[in-house]
Amino acid sequence: MQTPLLQVKHISKTYQNSKGWFRNEKVQAIKSVSFDLKRAHTLAVVGEAGSGKSTLARILAGEMAPSAGDILLHGQNLNDTNQRQRCMDIRMIPQRPSLSLNPRLRVGMQILAPLVQHRSLTRSLRQQKLYATMRDVGLLEEHADYYPNMLSASQRLRVTLARAMIVDPEVLVFDQTLSAMDITMRAQLINLLTMLQQSRGMAYIMIGHQLSMIRHLADDVMVMQQGEVIEFSPTDEIFESPASEYTQRLIYAYNELVQGPNS
Numbered sequence: 001m002q003t004p005l006l007q008v009k010h011i012s013k014t015y016q017n018s019k020g021w022f023r024n025e026k027v028q029a030i031k032s033v034s035f036d037l038k039r040a041h042t043l044a045v046v047g048e049a050g051s052g053k054s055t056l057a058r059i060l061a062g063e064m065a066p067s068a069g070d071i072l073l074h075g076q077n078l079n080d081t082n083q084r085q086r087c088m089d090i091r092m093i094p095q096r097p098s099l100s101l102n103p104r105l106r107v108g109m110q111i112l113a114p115l116v117q118h119r120s121l122t123r124s125l126r127q128q129k130l131y132a133t134m135r136d137v138g139l140l141e142e143h144a145d146y147y148p149n150m151l152s153a154s155q156r157l158r159v160t161l162a163r164a165m166i167v168d169p170e171v172l173v174f175d176q177t178l179s180a181m182d183i184t185m186r187a188q189l190i191n192l193l194t195m196l197q198q199s200r201g202m203a204y205i206m207i208g209h210q211l212s213m214i215r216h217l218a219d220d221v222m223v224m225q226q227g228e229v230i231e232f233s234p235t236d237e238i239f240e241s242p243a244s245e246y247t248q249r250l251i252y253a254y255n256e257l258v259q260g261p262n263s
């Protein structure tokens with residue numbers, strides 16, 4: 001059997017509150033979360049507010065360490081990989097991508113930033129890589145000289161995608177990235193991500209409740225509640241026969257929206 005691209009094994013995270021009334025109180029944000037993700041596959045993660053989705057995302061992207069558990073990429077434990085490499089392999093797209101751009105820097109420089117930090121490439125190779133990545137996400141070469149405010153919202157989103165992709169990551173994590181988008185932009189992004197997944201074989205982890213997006217993109221859906229995984233199934237199964245009460249509510253509300261209340 002082929003080793004899955006990503007294996008998450010019994011990840012837990014306990015936060016220690018350092019401020020306020022509940023100082024020194026511990027919050028167990030996620031408890032023994034495990035799953036596998038194959039190359040070119042998409043996993044959707046849904047769950048109530050505070051169920052631990054962002055905590056999981058940040059741990060995967062290397063922003064913080066888990067309290068316990070292991071993450072393996074190509075069968076290799078990420079604890080044994082250096083932090084730099086690891087941050088290139090799994091990258092997170094922020095919730096409001098436009099806000100993560102610096103208004104005073106040309107977008108070409110911003111897309112290149114992770115590459116400059118991470119790799120010693122010649123100037124001309126870097127330039128080639130920049131233009132190739134920009135083309136991949138549907139930007140033009142001349143956009144490299146623009147400032148973010150000269151671009152449309154959709155183009156700015158493409159800039160943040162290009163910035164994540166310039167280091168050839170294997171996994172992209174989207175934490176509620178689509179929730180603030182209008183329908184047109186969401187549709188554009190879904191098409192773009194589908195295309196990029198086919199050409200590059202990237203795996204996606206999509207956090208959020210956009211069920212139409214989940215239906216289009218996700219192979220599997222993982223449902224979290226109070227830090228635990230309560231359901232993990234192929235997307236079709238989740239939509240046809242949701243098992244947990246939370247998932248049932250989510251799916252029924254979606255069906256009502258799509259088909260009308262009386263169907």
Ligand SMILES: Nc1ncnc2c1ncn2[C@@H]1O[C@H](COP(=O)(O)OP(=O)(O)OP(=O)(O)O)[C@@H](O)[C@H]1O
Pocket residue numbers: 015016017027028029047048049050051052053054055056
């Ligand atoms: N830095 C932190 N310090 C202490 N507790 C935290 C911290 N970050 C998150 N928590 C707590 O951990 C739990 C999980 O939070 P998390 O942000 O991962 O949930 P979430 O599923 O992403 O929620 P949402 O849907 O609102 O984004 C919550 O109880 C939250 O209050």
Ligand SMILES: [Mg+2]
Pocket residue numbers: 053054055
């Ligand atoms: Mg969150």
